[in-house]
Amino acid sequence: MQKLIQGIHRFQDMVFAPRQDFFRKLAEGQAPQALFITCSDSRVVPDLICQTDPGDLFVIRNAGNIIPPYVPGTSCGVAATVEYGLKVLKIPHIVVCGHTNCGAMNAVMDIEMTAELPSVRQWLGYAQASASIVRTCYQHLPPDKQRRVVVQENVLVQLEHLRTHPAVAAALASQQLTLHAWVYKMETGEVFAYDSSSGQFELLRRDREATSGWSHEPPLASPQGVRHACVDL
Known part of the structure; x- marks a missing residue:
């Protein structure tokens, strides 16, 4: 805890004080550029990876960057945050x-890892389709590569869940929203983005910034009808 307390004081002295006008303006309201849904893993820090300022990202974090499908008459923190971000803040990108x-994805592939974690096992049930896809389409790969692929497939599965939310469906239909599927490679700091034309995750380069993403339903397979993944990611 001492490290946290010392950090607060450094923030106040070295970050907040020199930019008081910026932070005072932020206190008046927010207009985030993107809703960023990622894992709770302490090694994944959205503002650090994207080099964004406070106020740029509206963030949802949970084990496995999971988005439960929308169920009428029920609600959860993820659904409420998505709805608020789109309907109130008018966020144009997710x-x-x-x-x-990812430990959560390893557990999705090996359910015994959650034998003593009933809440975790129930939560990861929203990612079981990801494991099923890997076991069906990538059964020829060794376990270590399957664990890499399930991370990618899970991002696409969660985007499918996201589209079931009314606020998302409406924003997509009115072309007010663009969806992005990314994977952060923590070993190298690289980010891979899903390319809907090739059906594959590809390294996000500067010249792809404007085109990486889609406004409507993307194909989850290549033009040849075969699913791909960047297994060496």
Whole structure:
């Protein structure tokens, strides 16, 4: 805890004080550029990875960057945050970002890892389709590569869940929203983005910034009808 307390004082002295006008303006309201949905993993820090300022990202974090499908008459923190971000804040972009070496995805592939964690096991049930896809389409790969692929497939599965939410469906239909599927490779700091034309995750380069994403339903397969993944990601 001492490290946290010392950090607060450094923030107040070295970050907040020199930019008081900026932070005072932020206190008046927010207009985030993107809703960023990612994992709770302490090694994944959206503002650090994207080099954004306070106020730029509206963030949802949970184990496995999971988005439960919309169920009428019920609600959860994820659904409420998505709805508020789109309907009130009018956020134009949603990024679902998985990451390599994800403990949640390892547990999805090996359910015994959650034998003593009933709440975790129930939560990860929203990602079981990801494991099923990997076991069906990538059964030829060794376990270590399957664990890399499930991270990618899970991002796409969670985007499918996201589209069931009324606020998302309406924003997509009115072309007011663009969805992005990313995977952060923590070993190298690289980010891979899903390319709907190739059906594959590809390295996000500067010249792809304007085109990486889609406003409507993307194909989850290549033009040849075969699912791909960047297994060496």
